[in-house]
Amino acid sequence: MTVTSRRTFFRRSLACLLLLAASPGAAEPLLSLQFAELEHEALTLRQVDIRIEQNAAGEHRFELQADELALNAADVVRDVSLQCRARLTLAHVACESGRLALTHADLGRLNGAVSFRYAFGQGLEHAELTGLGLAAGRIDLQVARPGSEWAITADLTAVDPGQLQPLLQQVGLALPALSGRLDGRIQAAGWPLTEVVADMAVQELNYNGDSVAQDVAGDLQLTARRQNGDWQNELQLNLTAGELYLVPPLPGYQTPPGFYIAVAGQPIHLDAVFGYAPVTAQVTIQDLNYHHPEVIRLNGAGRLRLGTAGGLQALAVTVPSVDLTRAFPVYLQPWLIDSSYNDIELGGQAALEIGLDETGISALGLQFDDVDIRDPRDRFGISDLSTDIQMTRARQHASRVSWERIDVYQLQLGAGAISLVSDDFSIRVTDWQDVALLDGTLNISELDLRNVGTAAFEMHLAGAVQAVSLPTLTAALGWPELGGTLTGEFAGLNYQGGDLRMDGELLVHMFDGRVTIRELAVRDLFGNLPVLAADVDVRDIDLERLTETFAFGKITGRLSGHIHGLRLENWQPVAFDASLSTLDDGDTRHRISQKALNNLTQIGGGLSGALSRGFLRYFDEYSYGELGVSCRLANGFCELGGVERYNDGYYLLTRGGLLPPWVEVRLAGSVIAWDALIAGFQQIAESEVEID
Template identity: 30%
Template sequence: MFRIALALFLFACSGHAAALRVQLDVGSIEHPALPAPLTKLHFDCALVTSAKVLSCADGTLRAAVQDQTVEVKFDGRLQRNGDWQAKAKAKARAMTLSELTGRYATDKLDFDLSAQIIAKAGHIDGKAQAALPRGQIYIEPVFVDFGAAPATLEATWKFGIAGGRLDVPQFEIVQNGVMHIAGRATKVMTPRPEIELQIEDLLLAPVFTTYAQPFLASSRLEKLSLSGRAHGSVSLIAASPTRIALQLEGAGLESESFSTGLSGLDGSLAWQSQGEGAESRLHWTSGHVADLKLGAAELRFRTSVRDVTLLAPLRIPLAGGALNIRQLAVQRAGQADMAALFDAEIEPLDLPTLTRAFGWPEFGGQLGGRLPGLSLKDGELTLSGALTARAFDGEVTVDGLRVLDAFGRVPRVEADIRLRDLDLAAVTGAFSFGRIEGRLDGDVQDLRLLNWQPISFKARLATPKDDESRHRISQRAIDNISSIGGGPTGVLSRGALRFFKDFVYDRIGWSCVLAKGVCTMDGIEKARNGGYVLVKGRLVPRIDVVGYSRQVDWNTFIAQLKDARNTDNIQVR
């Protein structure tokens, strides 16, 4: 419904000019394009006419939106030849608005706007300045508090009347403590507008938290945080980047979801959508994966569209050694058909440091080896050769490694593992299981993991046939092995055997076939009464450890192992 009151006041008239005061009031205007109805519209200005010029001076346009008043002060001038110009100033104070669906809202928002427009010779030129000193605004899903970080915007534009082309030769955005960006835009009103941004200063923490993180909600990057500064340039066509060139200064990143982080990050980051690609060079002073500390390193790589190629070997110091990445090539990164090639070598790592960092039982010794021909294709991660590592003074080999849905929520792993000539003293020392001396071979065939948890395998651990090393086993180790096999515990702490700290053994062996959550166990040979021998003793006093539980729930078995590792030393009474 419209209510219009029009008043004309003749306040001056002389010769060739006349002045009128024009006033227009409108009760309300509603339209689907408006976020809310406009009410109490008021317009007035001093209309001055002459032979060549029509002007509207000292004008006021005022309207209410959800009981919040917006006022515009303006001056306009129209010449007989069709040229015209206008100046306007608008302001609002403590504006609180909300759109019906809740996608847009303001709270106590102040803004000031000034603009100037000149129409001449078939085109319209304009410039504007805006200030947002206080208040808050929400545009789904971004929330900005201008009270904490006031902003100013400036722009000039040109509009070709005949062709309908709008260009913005210059604009500048400054938000205190957040960003300073300048740029230009062409073909603004076309399907493919082009924008050039010159980033004078970008504070990564507030920019990412305010303008990027809301779009990452419910993703694995939701808990990513950035720090430091950046400057450089960005080109976009149709809102999609075509070129990025940034310089990072004292930057850092932290991903809670992936338990990784880098700090002291400096260098250049470049990307382009066409051509051979741009070279990037990044250097960091420190980092971490879980609690594992990473040393300083320099990364040189080339990017093009969705491809990334390592240009020089990357050496990352960690755990007293290093990871040497010789080859890394990623194609179609982020796509469903992403592919990658990876080749690396592990300089011997300190196992106690490595295992403590990941919260694992502490292992002794070192870990070294090679990661040959690791490739990713169609979401499947495969190892073209065998992964061989030195650990516990022996050799560990992983063969036939496949990781399906490697970056999905429920990855699946297939592999075969061989253990050869491991030092049992180092192994049992790592698990606080009780001391066992000797060597150990093992095979884990057809290993299957679902979401990194074992669901099936065929495992065998046993003394090597040609082992001539010293064979000793402690009371605690015997007691723990007996409990796992379903036998009695604490037997050795009673009677005459309590005076012996350890015993000589001939062989040790254990096997498990895991299927459907149940471990079917066996030993090195059969025993009487349906049992199986786990430890075969030698010499006097001879101790044989016999197991009787053939089928054990896997989760219960793991709990028993943990209890055995955490149990205090057996008390000899």
């Protein structure tokens, strides 16, 4: 028997039943039918047993038993039992004061009161299912069919959403373990659906997973209408209590950002108007507004496509005004979690406009008003930063930036202001105000920024440093005080991907000589382990001025040499090849004081000469031939050398002069731990030992 014939047979059997019911002598039961399968629109019943009985008072009782009731292949309930008082006419059958029970694989045994009215030739007119125990709560369901459209209303009372997880998983919503209370009403119209209206409230919502919710309360209103196959939706959401830690599933992040949001005082509000096209999986956000009181307010619009081949197509977001002290830790700092800037602090007022498309940022507007940026690790800082930056791909824009002070490690730059022109996210400086660098000046001749706001950000800087005194510079860096000034030009200082590289040379004038720095580069400049590399050449340093600066003792002569392959990790030396000597200073007079000689022997480990130590103490200074030292640092050890070899060692100081006393200092060993060598220099600086 086909489905159609079974339906026809069922209807004709009911018509015959009405004739029998009208006869006073009707037998009991009036009707008993069995079907292997019954289909009615969206429902399928299997192994069905239908009975209609009549009692002595003439009242009819309807019973239905079925092994399975299926809405679709995946949503099947079993052991269906329906009992009710039946009212039969030639036009319809009505079921009143009934009970429905069924078994769901995940929700267990469910039962509730039921009533319905079925019209022959038209189908179900209305049905009610009340008091159905569901997920520790209750659901009341009403189904009506005025005309040809379905209307469904579901009222939920004290439902635990955690117990609904099996149902949510069937529609692709996999949520972590959660609990709470859900109340509200859901109304739907049409089959297939043409309209859905939901008004829901949640209390004491808790869940744990990558994201976390604790004691969250709020309400949601949703209106969705189908037009020409697509859905047009309006959403309003209010969070009134609780705490959230949200980790969105973002591609490309090794550690996705997590956002901690706490509801304090006023509700957090979100409303959106958006469309959804099921055929293309396209979501179009016409209007979105988000308000976190006293923290941030934003509005936006955009387009995205769902699914594995989908993604963001366009997004425009405007933040009209925000207090960075409150908003930055909640909504901006989490994006820096994978960077070395994840603990910076911002304060001040800001406004933001940003446009995104499939290729990245398409427009950017950024206004800062007296913003302070502070790095707790003291790598950098900016005070009273103000900006008016506009950038798009379409055309050029004029922008400006000003600040009161900039700190890069221990270096301080004074107030400054620059005017900029942007073109396709590259920025060129058109006007620059010279900036104080400690007690000198930083002059910029070129400043270009490229790929602003992207991971491919680049900076090119050219200019000059003028008249920075070395005593001020070394004091700022916490180094021993040096005399002289720092003056030099740099043809190009380039920053890309966290690395800094200098083109050309930087010249430093100090101790009446010059120091030239070449091949300067810093990898991971603001990272956890910056690495500096450079080659340094030293020419004609006045030893007398140098040794007086360090209280080493007086030495006269001119020092030259190099420090090549210099490598600092976290600003501590780990490798270099250095050689410094007086071999190239011409006819300069070479004299060394008793104190300097004694300190030099602490390095060399041995003093030799024609006269005894007892005799040497009667002289304040002595002649010497040449002075020199070399060090090849690698793996924590320094391979030492001197002016010339002797046996298995070196001379640090050779004999010189026509008359005695003559002195020479020999290097007793050739390898010393770098830490021990530095400790020796510190001991020399902190103590004075006389030659006996």
